[in-house]
Amino acid sequence: MRIKMKQRLKYYLEESNLHGLKYAADDRRAWFVRAFWCVTFIVSFGIMLLLFYKSWIQFEENAISFVTETTYLHWNTTFPAISVCPITGTEPEWDENEEFTDDEIDQQKQFIADLVFFTGNCYSCYDDCESCKTMNFTQKVLRYRKECKKIIIGCKWNKVDFDCCENFLPLETEYGVCYSFNSMHTNKNIKSTLDLTMNSNSGPGEIWFKNKEDIRVYFHAPEDVPFINSDPDQRKDVMLGETFNITISVIEINNDENVKNVPVYKRGCKFPWENEGLLVHKHYSYSACVVQCHAENHIFLCNCTHHLMPFYNKIEYCNREGLRCLTDNFETVNRLHAKGSGLNKPGLVCDCLPSCIEPEYKVVLDKKGSAMKSSENEVLINIIGLPTTRFKRIVLRSLLDLVVSVGGTAGLFIGASLLSIFEVFYLLRFGQPKGKKNKYY
Structure with a gap:
């Protein structure tokens, strides 16, 4: 079971549309190239989370402003x-x-x-x-x-x-x-x-x-x-x-x-x-x-x-x-x-x-x-x-603004979108690791 999950995870990394993951999971590349893409993805992911937090704080605390x-x-x-x-x-x-x-x-x-x-x-x-x-x-x-x-x-x-x-x-x-x-x-x-x-x-x-x-x-x-x-x-x-x-x-x-x-x-x-x-x-x-x-x-x-x-x-x-x-x-x-x-x-x-x-x-x-x-x-x-x-x-930051900000940030740093969430479940559940008979759902 553990081996199967490891294979599925590797398959997900190879097929994912998130920036850099396919290079980090590619056994044919040199170790330092894979390490580079791992570090790059982790740093990008961390910056993305930080910007998510700042966007949420702005949405919660500075949603309204006055103009003359x-x-x-x-x-x-x-x-x-x-x-x-x-x-x-x-x-x-x-x-x-x-x-x-x-x-x-x-x-x-x-x-x-x-x-x-x-x-x-x-x-x-x-x-x-x-x-x-x-x-x-x-x-x-x-x-x-x-x-x-x-x-x-x-x-x-x-x-x-x-x-x-x-x-x-x-x-x-x-x-x-x-x-x-x-x-x-x-x-x-x-x-x-x-x-x-x-x-x-x-x-x-x-x-x-x-x-x-x-x-x-x-x-x-x-x-x-x-x-x-x-x-x-x-x-x-x-x-x-x-x-x-x-x-x-x-x-x-x-x-x-x-x-x-x-x-x-x-x-x-x-x-x-x-x-x-x-x-x-x-x-x-x-x-x-x-x-x-x-x-x-x-x-x-x-x-x-x-x-x-x-x-x-x-x-x-x-x-x-x-x-x-x-x-x-x-x-x-x-x-x-x-x-x-x-x-x-x-x-x-x-x-x-x-x-x-x-x-x-x-x-x-x-x-x-x-x-x-x-x-x-x-x-x-x-x-x-x-x-x-x-x-x-006036409303400075509506819920729509928050969604646009989060979506833009995720797309900029790791190439994610709303479909990326469904992609995770699809590839881990229905994806077929290499070496097995192809089966499509």
Whole structure:
């Protein structure tokens, strides 16, 4: 058996198409010639394996790159999403049917205000208020948080009036229900005829809206949501009697068509539809992921999350004891640290990747003024100009590139191809060593 295998191996070397093997196996050649071809093949094979390894490393670690595009004449740019969230600037307008207890009326009012505009802490939860223990949190929030038409009372897109509440749509956030314009997370109103695309024909866009409540305004990417750890430059508290004129610049990110085929761990970002494990919102974004991280850590630390948290508030939420727990852990659950930093400080390290399509917004002008009426406020947000540059994420090395690289390297150094693999099995199994009757398969 051993002799037969030796004969077959010699037969393979003599008949193989790999460079140099037939010379190394030829008994008629001088020993130093055979040795030369053996060494040459081994060295070539080693270099080939080294290049295989380098190609694999490049494929794994440097598959994606960024380039800057400047061919801006035919670009379509999307206006950012605008979210309006009511805040507790003044005392809520108390319902005349609200049943207050005479000796606990102040504690009840403060507790209801903390419930309705909960932002992570509830100091009134520490008060001695027996009637507060039996309150229905959801009922109070629905009663005292105002709907869109009682908050936003006038809107213009590029100086043309439009129906505010057909375009500022309800969006559940960890602040409660906000009203969002151009958000990916809201159900689009089919009645809306607004075209929010900006290009060389339409020019840069602007939105103006007037309100009769104290509000916090966010401008963000359409796939993002308002959240506690948002960039302070991208949110403004606008109180009654104030106006804000905000001018921003936009740099968008475009993606090569093949980027979506690259695994997430290589490209280092996620597309909105890649929402595995995300419960609080429908589409993935960095902010949605952080909100999910908040909810999971609320449950881990306090065995519940608060009554405004999307998705979870429909299942079960914290009672007063739970809200006290969240307040005690405020510094932990509402602070973020990057991986490897802040290890000795309270805060969360959330494993959240950025969005693959998230634009970069920068505030160019932020001007505060006084409104004509002290019972109203106004906000104007406009784009300074159409962008002339944008980033493009491209695939440097796809799987096809890896295959071509490996095939080219194998062909260059040892003359191998995909068929060489089948040749090994064919010659060793079906090949007929010399001296025996020829038989073909």
